[in-house]
Amino acid sequence: MKLFIYIILFFKIFFFQNLSSDEVFLKGKEIFLNSGNCAACHSLKDAGSVANIGPSLDEIRPVAERVKNAVVNGIGVMPSAMGVLSDDEIDAVSYYVSKSTNN
Structure with a gap:
């Protein structure tokens, strides 16, 4: 029984987590191109x-925390979002x- 539970947990962690990440990635891309207006600059x-x-x-090649800081606070001529x-949406982009x- 324990083995069965471990197998279920393994699949949940390693396979379903990636699906969620892909959804966030696609949402972030849509925001970058559209509502975030990031692609304009x-x-x-x-x-x-x-x-x-x-x-x-x-x-x-910024890490997510650097991007989030720039989006939240603005930087240079870039205004805060x-x-x-x-x-x-900020987390996704x-x-x-x-x-x-x-990558």
């Missing part, structure tokens, strides 16, 4: 954006940028 190969107002995200994006540039 940033180049990101995965998103097909080639803007050059902000830094190329493929070159700086607080009030524009929800906390979940931060995850997307980090995963798409740090």
Whole structure:
């Protein structure tokens, strides 16, 4: 019986977690391209954006925490997205940028 429980837990942790991550990745990509308006200023190969107002995200390869900090607080000419994006949307776009540039 214990073995059965361990097998169920194994599958839940390693297979269903990836599905959830993929959903967050896709949500983050949609936000990057649309409601977040990130593609207007940033180049990101995965998103097909080639803007050059902000830094190329493929070159700086930021971790999620760095992206989130920039989105929440703004940086340089980039305004804060607080009030524009929800906390979940900010988390999703931060995850997307980090995963798409740090594979």
